[in-house]
Amino acid sequence: MFDGIASRYDFLNHFLSCYQDVLWRRYCCKYLKKLMADGNAPGNAGCMTGKATAADVAVENADGNVGCAKNVPRIVRLLDLCGGTGDFAHTFRKIFESGCACKCAAKTNPQKGTVQCVSQKGTARGFAVEPAVIGDFSYGMLAEVKPKKIDAHAVQLDAMKMPFAERQFDVILNGFGMRNVPDARGALLESYRVLDAGGYLCVLEFFSPRNLFNKFFYKVLAPLFIPVMGAFFSGKRDAYEYLVNSILRFLPVDDFCKMAEECGFEVNKVKMFDGGISFGVFLHKPVSAS
Ligand SMILES: C[S@@+](CC[C@H](N)C(=O)[O-])C[C@H]1O[C@@H](n2cnc3c(N)ncnc32)[C@H](O)[C@@H]1O
Numbered sequence: 001m002f003d004g005i006a007s008r009y010d011f012l013n014h015f016l017s018c019y020q021d022v023l024w025r026r027y028c029c030k031y032l033k034k035l036m037a038d039g040n041a042p043g044n045a046g047c048m049t050g051k052a053t054a055a056d057v058a059v060e061n062a063d064g065n066v067g068c069a070k071n072v073p074r075i076v077r078l079l080d081l082c083g084g085t086g087d088f089a090h091t092f093r094k095i096f097e098s099g100c101a102c103k104c105a106a107k108t109n110p111q112k113g114t115v116q117c118v119s120q121k122g123t124a125r126g127f128a129v130e131p132a133v134i135g136d137f138s139y140g141m142l143a144e145v146k147p148k149k150i151d152a153h154a155v156q157l158d159a160m161k162m163p164f165a166e167r168q169f170d171v172i173l174n175g176f177g178m179r180n181v182p183d184a185r186g187a188l189l190e191s192y193r194v195l196d197a198g199g200y201l202c203v204l205e206f207f208s209p210r211n212l213f214n215k216f217f218y219k220v221l222a223p224l225f226i227p228v229m230g231a232f233f234s235g236k237r238d239a240y241e242y243l244v245n246s247i248l249r250f251l252p253v254d255d256f257c258k259m260a261e262e263c264g265f266e267v268n269k270v271k272m273f274d275g276g277i278s279f280g281v282f283l284h285k286p287v288s289a290s
Pocket residue numbers: 002013081082083084085086087088135136137138141157158159160174175176177180181182
């Protein structure tokens with residue numbers, strides 16, 4: 001289904017949400033940056049003294065110990081899961097690398113297998129994002145990543161059975177994907193597995209409506225105008241009927257949080273956007289997780 005709407009997907013996303021989706025993504029990325037900058041994140045093991053900033057990152061010393069280095073950007077390993085055309089990953093890079101003067105001259109030290117930053121121009125004050133992995137089931141959606149010239153690898157995958165070893169990522173984004181996978185619990189468990197201890201999973205999603213305003217919006221207004229607009233611009237009315245129905249069939253946000261906790265996550269924050277039209281759910285894999 002997503003293959004059929006891929007070329008108009010971004011435009012319709014922005015149009016139907018009155019550009020709110022752009023603001024929601026931005027909020028999520030800014031909040032993740034704040035969380036990571038607090039120092040309580042993977043790779044910062046040696047820097048969790050309470051005073052660490054993003055610039056005080058963990059680096060491996062010559063003797064193999066992990067310590068803090070000033071002015072070295074934190075390297076972030078990002079997975080945009082159900083990433084589609086890559087908009088979320090693109091926003092993430094822009095926000096995480098703003099304020100980072102070094103534009104990451106990051107490279108892997110093959111001898112030690114560690115990641116270090118070299119040849120910084122000026123003072124590094126932030127993060128450097130490794131080329132992101134944009135993982136999605138739909139080739140059509142992934143084909144839209146390339147024209148955007150995002151520094152990323154597009155990987156065709158199933159969110160419930162990912163082709164990655166454990167603890168490969170520091171941050172996983174999931175924009176409007178959980179509702180679309182056949183088994184959200186399976187996708188949560190897999191996300192937990194591939195996330196490093198201390199890492200974050202950010203789920204931006206339309207959850208099943210709970211309050212009166214949202215029920216009215218999703219049960220009365222949305223079925224009237226979303227399929228019509230979708231059909232007009234993409235010629236695929238059924239895809240946009242599915243969008244509305246999938247929201248009504250999905251879990252309410254509280255139940256989703258409960259499920260995430262059962263999968264091992266801690267709920268860091270639930271941010272309601274536009275009266276509950278969508279939510280940003282920030283999940284944390286405990287530092288102590290094995
Ligand atoms: C609504 S789109 C979201 C795209 C993008 N993340 C965004 O923020 O706009 C949902 C995406 O989930 C993908 N998807 C559905 N089931 C999947 C699965 N089992 N594994 C991976 N991706 C899946 C679809 O192909 C589609 O691109």
